[in-house]
Amino acid sequence: MRLRFSVELILLAGLSLFTTFAQPAISGKISGGFQAPAARDNEGRRHVLKGSDAKPLPNKIFEITAPRVTSFRADNTLDMVIEAPICRYDSVSNVASSDSDLSFKTTDGRFSIQGVGWLWDPSQSHLTISNKVVALVLKSALNNPSPGQHPGKTQTNQPVRIISDSFIYDGNLATFIGNVRVNDGDDTLNCGKLMVDFENPQGVQKIEAIENVSLHQGETEVRSGHAIYDTKDNIIQILEKPVWKSGLREGSSDTLLLNRSNNTFFAAGNVYMKLPFTNVVSTNMLAAGTNAPSTNRFLEISADKFRFRNASTNGQPSHAVYENNVRARYEETQLRCVQLDVDFSTNNQVSRVFAQKNVEILSNENKAFGDSATYDISSDKINIIGNPHWELGNSRGSSQTLLLYPKTKEVFAFQNVEMLMPAQAAGNLGLLGARTNSLSRTNSPSTTNKTVVKISSDNFSHQDNISVFHDNVVVTEERGKLECEMITVLSGASNQVQRIVASKNVVISQQDMVARGDEANYDVPQGLLYLTGNPTITSGDRTAEAAAFIINRNQNTFSVAPGKYRIRMQAKRKETAPRKQ
Numbered sequence: 001m002r003l004r005f006s007v008e009l010i011l012l013a014g015l016s017l018f019t020t021f022a023q024p025a026i027s028g029k030i031s032g033g034f035q036a037p038a039a040r041d042n043e044g045r046r047h048v049l050k051g052s053d054a055k056p057l058p059n060k061i062f063e064i065t066a067p068r069v070t071s072f073r074a075d076n077t078l079d080m081v082i083e084a085p086i087c088r089y090d091s092v093s094n095v096a097s098s099d100s101d102l103s104f105k106t107t108d109g110r111f112s113i114q115g116v117g118w119l120w121d122p123s124q125s126h127l128t129i130s131n132k133v134v135a136l137v138l139k140s141a142l143n144n145p146s147p148g149q150h151p152g153k154t155q156t157n158q159p160v161r162i163i164s165d166s167f168i169y170d171g172n173l174a175t176f177i178g179n180v181r182v183n184d185g186d187d188t189l190n191c192g193k194l195m196v197d198f199e200n201p202q203g204v205q206k207i208e209a210i211e212n213v214s215l216h217q218g219e220t221e222v223r224s225g226h227a228i229y230d231t232k233d234n235i236i237q238i239l240e241k242p243v244w245k246s247g248l249r250e251g252s253s254d255t256l257l258l259n260r261s262n263n264t265f266f267a268a269g270n271v272y273m274k275l276p277f278t279n280v281v282s283t284n285m286l287a288a289g290t291n292a293p294s295t296n297r298f299l300e301i302s303a304d305k306f307r308f309r310n311a312s313t314n315g316q317p318s319h320a321v322y323e324n325n326v327r328a329r330y331e332e333t334q335l336r337c338v339q340l341d342v343d344f345s346t347n348n349q350v351s352r353v354f355a356q357k358n359v360e361i362l363s364n365e366n367k368a369f370g371d372s373a374t375y376d377i378s379s380d381k382i383n384i385i386g387n388p389h390w391e392l393g394n395s396r397g398s399s400q401t402l403l404l405y406p407k408t409k410e411v412f413a414f415q416n417v418e419m420l421m422p423a424q425a426a427g428n429l430g431l432l433g434a435r436t437n438s439l440s441r442t443n444s445p446s447t448t449n450k451t452v453v454k455i456s457s458d459n460f461s462h463q464d465n466i467s468v469f470h471d472n473v474v475v476t477e478e479r480g481k482l483e484c485e486m487i488t489v490l491s492g493a494s495n496q497v498q499r500i501v502a503s504k505n506v507v508i509s510q511q512d513m514v515a516r517g518d519e520a521n522y523d524v525p526q527g528l529l530y531l532t533g534n535p536t537i538t539s540g541d542r543t544a545e546a547a548a549f550i551i552n553r554n555q556n557t558f559s560v561a562p563g564k565y566r567i568r569m570q571a572k573r574k575e576t577a578p579r580k581q
Contacts, residue, residue, distance in 0.1 A: 034064055039094050039122035043171060044074030047122035049089065049096060060091045067096060069120060078107045082120060082127065096120045102129060104169070110138045111174075111198070115167060127169035133176060135162040137196070137204065160184045162194065172198045180209070188216040191227075204231050213238070220246040222256070234261040242267075248276040248298075253306065263310035271306040271322065275299045275342070275350055299350060300329045301340065317351070318344040326355070333406045335373070336360040351377050359384065361404065366411075367391040368404060380407040388413075392462060393491075395421035399460065413460040417469070421453050453477045455487070465491040473502070480510025482520070497524050506531070513539045515549070527554030530561075543568045 034054035039047050048071075051064035067089070069082035087098035097119040104127065105112035117130030136159040165178030174196040182189035192211025196204055207229040215222040215238075225240030238256040245251075254269025276298055304324035320342040322328075328335040338357035345351040353375035361368040361382065371386025381403060388402035390411070397420070399413035458471035467489040475482040485504035492498045500522040508515040508531075518533020531537075531549040538544075546565035551558055 034062070036089060036091065036094065041123055041125045041171065043125070045079065045125060046072045046076070047125070048072075049122070051089075054089070057088070062089045062091060063087075064089050064096070067098075069096070069122070071122075071125070080104065080106045084118070087118075087120075094122060104129075111204075112136050113167060113174075125169070125171045127167075129167040131166065133162075133164045133167040135167070135174075135176070136160070137162065158185065164194070174198065186218060189227075190214045190216075206230055206232075218246075220244065224256070233259075235259050248274075250274040251306075265308050265310075267306040267308075269304065271301075271303045273301045273306065273320075273322075275301070297331060299353070301342075302327045303340070317346060320344075328353075328355075330406065332363055334362040336362075337373075349377075353377070363404075363406065363409070365393055368402060368411075370402065380405055382406065392467070395419055397460065409463060411460075411462040415458065417455075417457045417460040419455045419460070419469075421455070457487075467491070475502075480508065483507040483509075484520075499523055506533075513537065517549075528552055541569055 034051040036049040041047070047069055049064075049067060049069050051068070052066040054065070055063040057063055064087050065085075067082075067084050067087045071079045071081070073079045082102065082104050084098055084102045085100050087096045087100070089096045099117050101114065101116055102118040103112070103114050113129070113133065113135040115129035115131060115133040119128045120126070138159050161183040162176055162180065164176035164180040166176075168175045168177065176194040176196075178192065180189075180191050180194040182194065189209060191209040191213040193209070195206075195208040195210070197206040197208075198204055209227040209229075211225065213222075213224045213227045215227070222238060222242055222244040224238045224242035227239065228237040229235075230237070236258040238258070241252065241254055242256040243250075243252045244256070251267070251271070251273045253267035253271045256265060256267045258265040301322055303322035303326045305322070307321040307323075309319045322340040322342070324338060326335075326337045326340045328340060335355055337355040337359045339355070341354040341356075342350060343352040343354075355373045355375075357371070359370050359373045361373065361384070368382075368384055368388065368390040370384035370388040373382055373384045375382045382405070384402040384404065387398075388400070389396070389398035390402065390413075391397075392411070397413065397418060399417045400415035401413065403412040403414075404410070405412075454476045455469055455473065456476075457469040457473040460470070461468045469487040469489075471485060473482075473484050473487050475487065482502060484502040484506040486502070488499075488501045488503075489497055490499040490501075500520075502520040502522075503518065506515075506517050506520050508520065515531055515535065515537045517531045517535035520529060520531050522529040529551040531551075532547070534545075535549050536543055536545050537549060544560075544565065544567045546560040548561035549558070550561060
């Protein structure tokens, strides 16, 4: 038995060997259908290559007519189909290639591609297309919002068209290379390389654009070196210092993030924005009655971070927020703060600017400070609240409310107004002292250079070279004080005071002297102060009355205006000796 079994084994082996060497080589055209052995990739996907016929070539290569590759997922569901008019199939490597056209599409129709010149390796699920690549991706494959998210404007089945020089498909990753152009309705994306990441059966999960990325959406253009679109969260990240422009608007930052679900975007790192104020019309132009277009005016803003909410479908205006190290410039006005909010009108023009935390506004040599400030564009008014205070030249002031008008350069302060200024800058406001022919003694003029004058009132206004203090005005300094209902200060070049006018119930008090009148008019360069309106000067028991008093501070003289004057003295009452008992 054992011997017989061995002989049979030898006979079988010889028969097998004979059959192998005796089989003739395949020659001639294979008709009636051709099928290559099925192949599986590392993900468990199965790929089957068939053709209508095949022609054998040297080195175990077949020329297949009408090749068709059918791919199945690991769960044996149909995934995609590749078709071409002709190809060459290497039976050793199981690789197919051709110079012909090719058509590739997923079985659900959400992704399809055509091109010229290709290579297919089923073991790696690898497809390369060399030329004239044109792909269509249905938006349903690009829109996978998370639960609770709005679908956004991409919820449609219109196709996105992609063209490029070449294409590579590796499993779940499709890469378009060279002169890539993506058309999504009126939106266009250009870049050097575009990678599309698929995840079956969900569809496209991520799109990544690299090299010279430019995105055009209406009149908006964004340029950068790198952009990533997460279709699951519907978020686009634009990296490598994006720069954008929309009409007259411009911007740049280190990174930019766009959330297409809620029409918001976020910028971070060296944020810069340039916004037009085209809805602001010059008041001078309106007064002149001309229809000539106004010159474009811009608000320039820089910050560490930027958030923007686009106008929603219910008509709610757009809103922007700038955060940390905020700097804004509008014509000659600069603003600094921690946070800046910008509201836009329904026609997408800047309508309101709101600054918060450590607000500082600079205009020429003037500065204003506060906890917050609101700029209403239509009225051209800045309202500063929260400990408002300011610097006008070398003067400092504070109040409960402060209003600025950038266009007319007006300043208004209300309630508890207080201003401090050097006496020299104020022209020694309100002091009548003179060393000769005076009713009282004064300090040396050299001491006035260090004197600080304090002015308090209920209201204050300033425009150009005119400052006015209203209601309950009190001017004090170390030698005395002045009280009245209104003081007008007129300044010249370099904020130097030229004239000071105190009016209504003027009372000047210093040391042992009190002066009263309806008006005190001080010509600072001439050093002449005129006290008029039934003026009186009282010192001790003497009271002088005249039509006007004139004090020449430069010459330290005191005089009266031509006309009648008189000095009244209070008689001292004579004391009587006590009566003896």
